Amino acid sequence: MAQQNKVQLLDVPYTDDWNTYSFNMSINNALTSLQNQIDALNTRVDKEGVITGGDDIHGWYVKFPDGKVLQGKFFPAPGASDVTWTFPIAFIDREAYCVSCTPGNFSYPSMCQCIERTNNMAKFKIHKTDGSTATDSAYHVMAFGRWK
Secondary structure, three states, X not given: OOOOOOOOOOOOOOOOOHXXXXXXXXXXXXXXXXHHHHXXXXXXXXXXXXXXXXXOOOEEEEEOOOOEEEEEEEEOOOOOOOEEEEXXXXXXXXXXXXXXXXXXXXXXXXXXXXXXXXXXXXXXXXXXXXXXXXXXXXXXXXXXXXXX
16 A cells, blocks of 8 residues: 555644634644545545446446546447447546447448547447448447546
8 A cells, every 4th residue: 555645733732812722723623634534535445446337328437546447338229420429537638548439230341430539528430341321230439548
């Protein structure tokens, strides 16, 4: 386990001024509370390792403590020439991730292409090898990169 930095708690020296003493004690209590929250979060990350989540609308994700995230979604046959996927977790910027797409219908040769992307979405098109749009194929999309 990595060494943790502790918040320096304020020494509360004796003073005859009640307002100064009260102020110093409130700062001391706030710092103690903050340190307890940091310790609890560190324990959770060390214990759990990763955080998972998502839903059927935006897809699933796995967030790693080091700032990386793996996300994915299954699209049934879209019936449209392209589909936009809004990520469950936004990446830190457009250049901070890679994205891939796999067609689900292998009864004919097809390709899945990312045609546009930002830090929080990607637009895909599935087309046959002859260039025509394939709207009857389901597909899986995945993205991997940095969320922090």
